[in-house]
Amino acid sequence: MCTPAVASNVVHQAPNKSPAESLQVSPHFAPHQWDTILRRQRSRPKDGKGVKSSSLPSIFVNLSNIFEFAGWGTLDNLSLSPEDLVRGKARLQAVRRARILGQFTASAIAGNAVLGSVFYALPVVVGISSVYAPISLFVACLSMFLWRPIMEELASALPINGAPYTYFNNVANKTEALICASILVLDFLSTAVVSAATATSYLSGEVALPFPTWVGAASILVLFTFLNLTGVRESARLALAMLFFHILTMIVLMIAAAVHWAQTGNEMLRDNWNAGKASSSSGVAHQIFNGVCLGVLGLTGFETTPSYVAKMKANVFPLVLRNLHYPAILFNVILTTSVLAIIRLPDITSGANILSLLADKVGGPWLRIWIVVDAMIVLCGGVLAGFVSSCQLFEQLAHDRILPQFYLRTMRITSSPYISIFTCTSLCALLYASAAADLSLLSKMFSFTFLCTMATFPFCLLLLKFHRGRLPRAPHTPLLLVFATMSVSTVLIAGNIAIDPTTAGYFAPYFIGVFLIFLITQNKARILRFAFWIYDHHTRLHAWKFTKGWGARIINIIATMKRQPGPQIHILSRMLIYAYRNEVTSCVKIIHFTDNEKGMPSELEANAKILDEAFPQITVDLVIVYAPFSPVSVATLAHRLNIPPSLMFMGCPGKDSPHKLEEFGTRIITS
Known part of the structure; x- marks a missing residue:
């Protein structure tokens, strides 16, 4: 499985499926190891605490960017009590009574x-x-x-x-x-x-x-x-x-x-x-x-x-x-x-x-x-x-x-x-x-x-x-x-x-x-984030007594607004949106490279199904490739699927990537 520093997400555009092929039920991933793709595993804390992080490098060089990330989602079982129903009906009646x-x-x-x-x-x-x-x-x-x-x-x-x-x-x-x-x-x-x-x-x-x-x-x-x-x-x-x-x-x-x-x-x-x-x-x-x-x-x-x-x-x-x-x-x-x-x-x-x-x-x-x-x-x-x-x-x-x-x-x-x-x-x-x-x-x-x-x-x-x-x-x-x-x-x-x-x-x-x-009022969170970025890049402001606490104040203001200044969309969704807006296609394959079956994230199949439902105009196929993520593997996959590398998309690799970007021949569509 590729290292977190490497952008291991690869999405490529596939030829449009024939009607007969579209009706076939997707096979189980184990007997068809070439079938599906790409996503690094993200472990969730058992207690549900903490914040989500990203492998993408931060734009803030000197200060922490932890304020950009939200907490983990939870599953709640909610039952509406009679008191809740009474309050809901009262609110509805108030709306109706406003028509005077x-x-x-x-x-x-x-x-x-x-x-x-x-x-x-x-x-x-x-x-x-x-x-x-x-x-x-x-x-x-x-x-x-x-x-x-x-x-x-x-x-x-x-x-x-x-x-x-x-x-x-x-x-x-x-x-x-x-x-x-x-x-x-x-x-x-x-x-x-x-x-x-x-x-x-x-x-x-x-x-x-x-x-x-x-x-x-x-x-x-x-x-x-x-x-x-x-x-x-x-x-x-x-x-x-x-x-x-x-x-x-x-x-x-x-x-x-x-x-x-x-x-x-x-x-x-x-x-x-x-x-x-x-x-x-x-x-x-x-x-x-x-x-x-x-x-x-x-x-x-x-x-x-x-x-x-x-x-x-x-x-x-x-x-x-x-x-x-x-x-x-x-x-x-x-x-x-x-x-x-x-x-x-x-x-x-x-x-x-x-x-x-x-x-x-x-x-x-x-x-x-x-x-x-x-x-x-x-x-x-x-x-x-x-x-x-x-x-x-x-x-x-x-x-x-x-x-x-x-x-x-x-x-x-x-x-x-x-x-x-x-x-x-x-x-x-x-x-x-x-x-x-x-x-x-x-x-x-x-x-x-x-x-x-x-x-x-x-x-x-x-x-x-x-x-x-x-x-x-x-x-x-x-x-x-x-x-x-x-x-x-x-x-x-x-x-x-x-x-x-x-x-x-x-x-x-x-x-x-x-x-x-x-x-300005609509984009106040972005403006504050930009101000924090300027403050981060001018280290002298961190030591000067008049501006020493500005960073904490900006973060507190953002937290008070209860809005994420730069809401991070799921990387995979961003890639699919890019393909949908910029390519003429009705089929996209998500590729996950892994050395063995244990390396496949447990939620990958479920997430692929969600994305497939979220994009009704595109058929989203999940293909897991049991091979290391490398230029050789990408080239082999391109030959096997008869798709040129120029129609394969991936995230921007980090500085720790062991491979050169030009060797992949793929398109970079996310930072």
Whole structure:
């Protein structure tokens, strides 16, 4: 049997088996001594104590690497007592009771952001697409029909808070999930900050405030911090009251505008059309397209709905999307058309408070005041949506150990995640301050983050269909619709960048900053391991009094985290994974060289069977070769099995190996 210093694991790729050969039962190893392979024996302590070790050389030259290895596994016989069952049922009931939001309360949380966006989306769209604004907004709102079945299928398959981050966490790797989480954090925070700043700006345009607008925005953020501490149920009920008030206000405004339009006729609409129409068909298409790219701001808030889907009652999510979508179409299109039919185009493009100006024209000062009050209320509802969504995302990140576990702490009375709420407030303040309270800058970043967030849904569903196709869900979105939505997302993002290239520039530094924070927290164990490696290689730090105990401190931190900084995967499994990912084959033979039958590890056959089950795409054969591990034996085996040495894989031999690497002719695939 080869010495532990030598990497005795050899895996080689075999030709694909014929069906008849695949049906044959593997013979016993004793009468077929050439049949199986390779693994050095590892003795387990009888008392089960101690840690597992490896024959691989350590990367730490001067200090011990014992902290890298876990203890031996044990076999436990566990019986569930009646008390255990009672506690388990109670926990399940607690999860079920968390679904407290019906279709109207669930709609209200995001609805204030969706339906309140008309206050800041309408001026932007009219400013860029002029008299074609109703067409642009109508097309932009219709695009939501592409996303609705996609979002419904994802929520049906994975009804977990914190989406779409949680979607990626279940269908993709962690890096992709963290990219999505970074976008979501910026989107949710931007929702809260832009809503608060717009509400204050709207108020300052009507009355003279005794303080700067940034003070008003900060006050709104602080107010909703305390509101969210009262609990999501109470917040949802308040949001519902806000939403009903806003819907009533918009209905009154539309009726008053219709009456005024009927009395004055179409003269104003005709004048505005002549003043704002493009001179060519290409100009018309360009204005409409630009309006569509910015018109999606009228849909901001839809992306927050899946983030609290676990709080919704069963089968409510599709109703929530429906309840938000149709009013968004009506409000955006009807109000934009009414504005163009009643107000002169220069007055529309010169002011931000367009709806209050419309109210003054069609109803007088009383309706104007009503609209201003409604704007304040519904935009504050957008702040609520940003807070609720952010807290749900932080909770999921804490469950996934991206954020510290204290983010899961809640208040005793209201069960509100107070640390998440205070974090959200702090980040909103940081975002607002770093932008110098510039609402224009924040709005540009908001539009870009919204589109990036919406683009994650079709991409995530595509991954789900490919990697998790067996998950029960309804409806089943056609692939053609998924690809169409991905294409539309790309076009809209590109259109926003083309309209204002600085949009991506505003978004990039914030995104990179958040993503780096998440990346560091996700890989903190690796970072600590790297710091320990640097400390190990600089021996002067071991003697200097200020750094003498750093090594022990780093190890203690790693132990406290209860995570292995560099989890060692079984060498054999790593080789099989390598063959699976890099070679086109359906059969792999594991070779064990031994001088006699007693040298064969007792668990080798069982482990081979486990690996065979773990890789359903590959037939894993175990071949024990009763010969010393040497270049001669490897060459003989290659001839016997008709497999070239270049298709045989092995671990890297150590410095004590009696043979030269080039004599084997095999491929090195593990360290």
